[in-house]
Amino acid sequence: MLKFALLGFLNYFPMTGYELENYINVSTGNFWHAKLSQIYATLKKLEQDDLVTSHVEAQEDRPDRRVYTLTDAGRETLQDWLAQPITDYVPKKDDLLLKIFFSRPIGKDAILTQLRIQLDVHRRKQQFYEQETPSVIQSILEDFPELAEDATLWQAVLRMGMMHEEMYVRWLEETIQEIERQISD
Amino acid sequence: MLKFALLGFLNYFPMTGYELENYINVSTGNFWHAKLSQIYATLKKLEQDDLVTSHVEAQEDRPDRRVYTLTDAGRETLQDWLAQPITDYVPKKDDLLLKIFFSRPIGKDAILTQLRIQLDVHRRKQQFYEQETPSVIQSILEDFPELAEDATLWQAVLRMGMMHEEMYVRWLEETIQEIERQISD
DNA sequence: TCGCTCATGTAATGGGTTACATGATTCA
């Protein structure tokens, strides 16, 4: 699936693997992320399949850059994927829920500690969303005003991130209360 | 991680790979699932590491069953994992959000179609939660009343599933409206 | 001087899916 994320970003403009890593982990990091090593390997495969081309740009005092450009075949592959409807429910894995599910043997206090750490983690994430991210989209639009309709979609997925954290924090607060009442020491 | 799910279930009572598949995909299916092939392979590794033992039970008119039992070392490994706090934020991947993020090139109608299919998928899932699952926990408790405190935790993770679907449906409804207003044909 | 940014990649390993292979019983 990473390949489609790469094609998606290269559809905006040509860039290097290093830059792609940045865009992926900042813009889509909330629902799709990747390590540099995987990005370089995937770009190599995409080039073998003629979905992207690359050329090396020499630089002074800095390592050379390999800039990737989407081909017509690449653009077509991207659009085919975009148009493909997702028809079945895809459950997502969640380490915390798995652990909580089986946690009775470690007892009330250890469970509550686990949940309180998570509450802290998700409250921070929630604050991050509220404070920092809305302005990022605005600043991109100042540089590329033609992406206004893309930005509507970016904002929509950003709102999902916010709603998700709001829900998660609410669940943690409720669950902490529930366990304080229901589980013995 | 599947190994911990298997240890977790075997901590309730000994069972076969086939039975484990059932428990995993019904009880924890919402936040952890696995194919039979992976379960059999993982059980093999767990036995090599002495975290479980197995013995074959012959059956008439049915294939023999290989029943797995948790060892003391396995129980310890499970408890160590349970007690280990999760301290960093783990982003989850979401195909739909990735697709929506890049979807401007396919245009308004195709995006709306995609979202409406998802709305249907998630409303069905929501109904499933409301109608079918609460009774499942009740029926297990009738057979094993000593698991009452475990059931509090099962119910908590079930509530997360419900809240998640409620949130997802709300996001889809809002996003459909937003795109109808903001994106051109 | 220490860590960050820029910049590219390979190799080994781990986790998970898909495909293959077999076969009896039971229910609609």
Added chain:
DNA sequence: TGAATCATGTAACCCATTACATGAGCGA
């Protein structure tokens, strides 16, 4: 008669992470 349930496994493959390898410039 065909699908579901019970029951076990292997092999090939794909996707992703971790570790390894290199190296200059810049700001605190």
